[in-house]
Amino acid sequence: MRTDRELTFEDVLRYAGAHEAQATFEAQETLLTVGRTERPEPTGSTDPDAPSACGCGGACGREDAGAGGEVGSSALDKRVDRRNALRMLFGAAAIGSQVASACTPLSGATEAEREAKLLEWEEYFKGHFKLMTAEEKAATIRRLERLTELRKGVSVGISSTDAQPGVVFGYAFNISKCQGYRNCVDACVSENNQDRNSRMQYIRIFEMEDGVVDLDHADATFQHEVPAEGHFYLGTQCFQCANPPCVPVCPVQATWQEPDGIVVVDYDWCIGCRYCLAACPYWARRFNWGPPEVPAEELNPRQHYLGNRLRKKGVVEKCTFCIQRSRAGRLPACAEACPTGARVFGNLLDPDSEIRWVLENKNVFRLKQDLNTEPRFWYFTD
Amino acid sequence: MHLKAFLLNALDSATSGGRRYHVWMGTLTLVMLVGAYAYWVQLRDGLQVTGMTDHVSWGLYISNFTFLVGLAAAAVMLVLPAYILEDVDFSRAVLVAEGVAVSALSMCLAFVVVDIGNPLASWHLAPLLGLLNFPRSLLAWDVVVLNVYLALNLAIPLYILYNHYAGRTVEKSSYLPFMYLSVFWAVSIHMVTAFLLAGLPARPFWNSALLGPRFLASAFTAGPAFMILLLGLIRSETAYEIRDDTIQKLALITVVAAQINLIMLGSELFYKFYFPTEHSINAEYLFFGIDGHNALVPWVWTAIGMNLLATAILTAHPLRRNLKWLMPACLVLFIAIWIEKGLGLVIPGFVPSPLGEIVEYVPTWVELSVTAGIFAMGLFILTVLVRVALPIEMGHARSPYIVHEQPSARERARQRRDRRSRPAEQP
Known part of the structure; x- marks a missing residue:
């Protein structure tokens, strides 16, 4: 049913004369039936760093009306599914608006900006990650990598590695060892490319008085030398619950639990309703209230589609146990960064793993067990 | 041909009025424009321009949404006796009530739209195109029930008004099943919205039967x-x-x-x-x-x-x-x-x-302005609906294409007296 999806829209762009560089798609003979119009040379600067002079954000093209007209007619001849039809309809409309803006003599968008806009346009119509074919996944990853290169000048690699069979991740946190240094918090932020403007952090370290675990009287915003006398520290993050309340509430299935237990978000499918933020009993989810900003020199280029790839304004994100690392056999950044050894991470299905040793030999507890969320995150003491 | 006249008449009713009417509509338009500007700012900069945070992730928008769902549902209090229990007292008020429901629902949907962070992705909710998480997500339920309720409350009064306008008698049996449905639906929109909050064990304040x-x-x-x-x-x-x-x-x-x-x-x-x-x-x-x-x-x-x-x-x-x-x-x-x-x-x-x-x-000012703008939009819609409906219901507005004679003044008086059903013209 989804056959020809990429092909058809690429054609739309190609007819518009806007996307020649990437026209490596099959069935190109259909193009021969459509006369193509010469595209005038760009009038503006070709320096990739030059700002768009026309103020259109680089969206404006210089195609003439003939090209736009042919898009509509040729597109109608093809076998398309519903989403594809929508995509072409809007595609034609967008090209029409580009045609309209072509009258502006100073449309000085650079090639890079134009390419980025068109890639974003294609990204807009892609489907849900879980419903994509392998080719579609490869195509969107190519686009996202190219977009990061165009926007940030950084070459990144985005993986879509699946969960490995026989692996369910679990985490244990030693409240006797944690000293509140918060190295984990910093490591998490830089590993996961979190928004620096809002200082988004997945991990919270609560300082509590010795004696009792009481989050209501804990302080997560302490700014003093640690460890403080008479206090202990307890860290929270997403617990990757086995029965996650945040998942069923999503109205568009943009968040789900992977077979290895990690609860992930498809950032491009999320509509930003924040129902999952309300549903999480552990306050583990975060929202991009503004456009997220990560300086290019701090960008972590080793990314995962469901993990630390760049997010956008108005979508939800969360801790994924560093899916880009854990699925590659590495520790999450927080566990690796901890100088006290308070953090234990591993495969719950591996009887020889350290996490299994902790669960079998320590007195462990979980937060809010009465809610039946079954967190895969335990606390223990020495 | 009745339809064209009906629409023209509606446009005429909605745009003509005294000075106070125009001042009222002009003020509402002004407030809507301020709201639209604030929403544009919010679209440009993201929801960071609101007072909401990761801690308080829903604010004024969803607050008004829950309140207005109630207002929309309450139209049923008039519909129920007027159409089903044949309580004649309410029949004159019921069209107004349905207008209130339509206007409240428009505001509800607007408040949801302005609250979502990535509105361009809202097509992901659309049936067939997107991936609506029905029946698991209560928010998906809400999307469904609110839209159906809006359709019901638009269709029934329009059907009645249009037929009155065209001088036809409206058979009660033609819309009664839909009335029953809308009564049931009114309760459901409100229960679903309550369940949306009550179903969250993470929030003990709402997690109550x-x-x-x-x-x-x-x-x-x-x-x-x-x-x-x-x-x-x-x-x-x-x-x-x-x-x-x-x-x-x-x-x-x-x-x-x-x-x-x-x-x-x-x-x-x-x-x-x-x-x-x-x-x-x-x-x-x-x-x-x-x-x-x-x-x-x-x-x-x-x-x-x-x-x-x-x-x-x-x-x-x-x-x-x-x-x-x-x-x-x-x-x-x-x-x-x-x-x-x-x-x-x-x-x-x-x-x-x-x-x-x-x-x-x-x-913040953005939230307050957008909220005021949406309320102005709701009042605007309500005013227009009432403006269009009343002349038809009073018998002043009738299609020029009606071939039968209008009922005599005596006939109309008789209808007003016994009002066993909605006022309908005799052929």
């Missing part, structure tokens, strides 16, 4: 109270006849619902405060404040005071029967429910956070 019934009780307080105010206005501004006993019957519904609502509020307070537990902390924040964090305390006590006062006035028969008391009491009650169910219900669910952190919420 009483939330759904409380929603209904408060809706059936605020809804008819608003209808009384609106019908009073229509009666004083137009020649459309609304009889006293219609208003009195509405007042009775209002006061009974207000009393039930107060009982439920008392029950909630007892449950939270007789033996306070960890789960009472949000209520503690709402009613008393925690460690100097008390942004909502004045609001909620104002609301409770107004609620008690208005309910007391309406409970006293002589006062309720006196329009000089009834109208202000309804206004006070309406505002009280708006505070109680809007600000007083959604926001304390988030403060303190599930991990005990207290971050307060104060709406």
Whole structure:
């Protein structure tokens, strides 16, 4: 049913004369039936760093009306599914608006900006990650990598590695060892490319008085030398619950639990309703209230589609146990960064793993067990 | 050909009026424009321009949404007796009530749209194109039930009005099944919206079996109270006849619902405060404040005071029967429910956070402007609907293409007298 999806829209762009560089798609003979119009040379600067002079954000093209007209007619001849039809309809409309803006003599968008806009346009119509074919996944990853290169000048690699069979991740946190240094918090932020403007952090370290675990009287915003006398520290993050309340509430299935237990978000499918933020009993989810900003020199280029790839304004994100690392056999950044050894991470299905040793030999507890969320995150003491 | 005339007539009714009418519509348009500008700012910069945070992730928009779902649902209080129980008193008011439902639903949908962070992705909700998480997500349920309710409340009155306009008799059997459906649906939109909140064990403030019934009780307080105010206005501004006993019957519904609502509020307070537990902390924040964090305390006590006062006035028969008391009491009650169910219900669910952190919420100018703009839009829609419907219902507006004679003045008078069914022209 989804056959020809990429092909058809690429054609739309190609007819518009806007996307020649990437026209490596099959069935190109259909193009021969459509006369193509010469595209005038760009009038503006070709320096990739030059700002768009026309103020259109680089969206404006210089195609003439003939090209736009042919898009509509040729597109109608093809076998398309519903989403594809929508995509072409809007595609034609967008090209029409580009045609309209072509009258502006100073449309000085650079090639890079134009390419980025068109890639974003294609990204807009892609489907849900879980419903994509392998080719579609490869195509969107190519686009996202190219977009990061165009926007940030950084070459990144985005993986879509699946969960490995026989692996369910679990985490244990030693409240006797944690000293509140918060190295984990910093490591998490830089590993996961979190928004620096809002200082988004997945991990919270609560300082509590010795004696009792009481989050209501804990302080997560302490700014003093640690460890403080008479206090202990307890860290929270997403617990990757086995029965996650945040998942069923999503109205568009943009968040789900992977077979290895990690609860992930498809950032491009999320509509930003924040129902999952309300549903999480552990306050583990975060929202991009503004456009997220990560300086290019701090960008972590080793990314995962469901993990630390760049997010956008108005979508939800969360801790994924560093899916880009854990699925590659590495520790999450927080566990690796901890100088006290308070953090234990591993495969719950591996009887020889350290996490299994902790669960079998320590007195462990979980937060809010009465809610039946079954967190895969335990606390223990020495 | 009736249709073209109908639409032209509607346009004419909506755009012509006296100076006060134009000032009113002009003011609403101005407020809508300010709201549109604020929404543009929000689209450009993201929801960071609002007062919402990761701690208080829903604010003024969703508060108004929950309140207005109630207002929309309350139209059923008029529909039920007017169409099904054949209570003739209400038949003249019911079209107005359906107009209120349509306008409230438009505002509900607008508040949801302005609240979502990535509105360009909202096609992911669309059937067939997207991936609606039905029936698991209560928000998906809400999307479905609200849109169907909107369709019902648009289709039924339009069908009736159009046929009246074209001079045809409307057979009751042709729309009665849909009326039954819409009565059922009105209850469902409100219960689904309550379940949306009540289904979250993470938020003990909402996670209560009483939330759904409380929603209904408060809706059936605020809804008819608003209808009384609106019908009073229509009666004083137009020649459309609304009889006293219609208003009195509405007042009775209002006061009974207000009393039930107060009982439920008392029950909630007892449950939270007789033996306070960890789960009472949000209520503690709402009613008393925690460690100097008390942004909502004045609001909620104002609301409770107004609620008690208005309910007391309406409970006293002589006062309720006196329009000089009834109208202000309804206004006070309406505002009280708006505070109680809007600000007083959604926001304390988030403060303190599930991990005990207290971050307060104060709406920004963007949220206030967008909210005002959406309310102006709702009033604009309501005004237009009422403007179009009344001349047709009064028999002033009729299709020029009707071939049969208009009923005589005597005939019309007879219909007004017995009004066994909706006023319909005899061939």
